[in-house]
Amino acid sequence: NAGVTQTPKFQVLKTGQSMTLQCAQDMNHNSMYWYRQDPGMGLRLIYYSASEGTTDKGEVPNGYNVSRLNKREFSLRLESAAPSQTSVYFCASRSPNANLGYTFGSGTRLTVV
Amino acid sequence: GQQLNQSPQSMFIQEGEDVSMNCTSSSIFNTWLWYKQDPGEGPVLLIALYKAGELTSNGRLTAQFGITRKDSFLNISASIPSDVGIYFCAGRSSGGSNYKLTFGKGTLLTVNP
Numbered sequence: 001n002a003g004v005t006q007t008p009k010f011q012v013l014k015t016g017q018s019m020t021l022q023c024a025q026d027m028n029h030n031s032m033y034w035y036r037q038d039p040g041m042g043l044r045l046i047y048y049s050a051s052e053g054t055t056d057k058g059e060v061p062n063g064y065n066v067s068r069l070n071k072r073e074f075s076l077r078l079e080s081a082a083p084s085q086t087s088v089y090f091c092a093s094r095s096p097n098a099n100l101g102y103t104f105g106s107g108t109r110l111t112v113v
Numbered sequence: 114g115q116q117l118n119q120s121p122q123s124m125f126i127q128e129g130e131d132v133s134m135n136c137t138s139s140s141i142f143n144t145w146l147w148y149k150q151d152p153g154e155g156p157v158l159l160i161a162l163y164k165a166g167e168l169t170s171n172g173r174l175t176a177q178f179g180i181t182r183k184d185s186f187l188n189i190s191a192s193i194p195s196d197v198g199i200y201f202c203a204g205r206s207s208g209g210s211n212y213k214l215t216f217g218k219g220t221l222l223t224v225n226p
Binding site: 042043045102105 | 119122146148153154155156157158161201203212213214216217218219
């Protein structure tokens with residue numbers, strides 16, 4: 001099925017560990033986004049990639065890095081995880097058809113202990 | 114940065130009741146979107162609005178793009194248990210290739226059968 005696929009779905013890390021959250025879309029979308037969702041805070045933009053080969057900071061980029069590996073894949077890396085990064089992470093991509101907004105993945109639930 | 118104020122934060126209603134929620138912005142938007150997030154899933158687009166004053170329906174859902182371009186409303190008629198979830202408004206303030214959405218903090222809807 002066409003859409004946005006995120007892996008893993010769940011992850012527990014110890015403080016200081018590193019990991020990469022994977023995201024892939026098969027809809028040939030140019031733009032991709034990483035958001036985090038925290039209770040009472042809504043969705044906050046971490047990084048985005050307007051097109052292959054470009055990345056830009058969003059609202060809350062500190063502690064994260066991203067790689068737009070190709071048109072399909074946009075990964076989010078935590079180099080040294082902190083408890084404040086416990087959250088649900090969503091990847092999204094945008095159709096060139098503005099009427100369709102963003103398509104979101106089903107999320108990665110990350111706990112840092 | 115841009116801010117969206119979404120209200121109410123949560124609602125507890127009886128099945129069959131109508132629901133209304135709204136978002137206001139500190140700046141003018143040229144696009145308003147409404148998303149729903151089911152538990153454990155990513156947000157899914159419900160309705161998109163592109164013109165001031167526009168009123169659009171999707172089944173029992175109706176949304177309006179405010180005349181001032183600084184607000185939007187979502188109404189759900191005759192609620193049913195599967196309407197449970199978090200509803201997000203999102204807005205975009207400028208055109209061009211740098212397409213980013215700003216999200217409200219969400220309205221948590223609970224429907225009692």
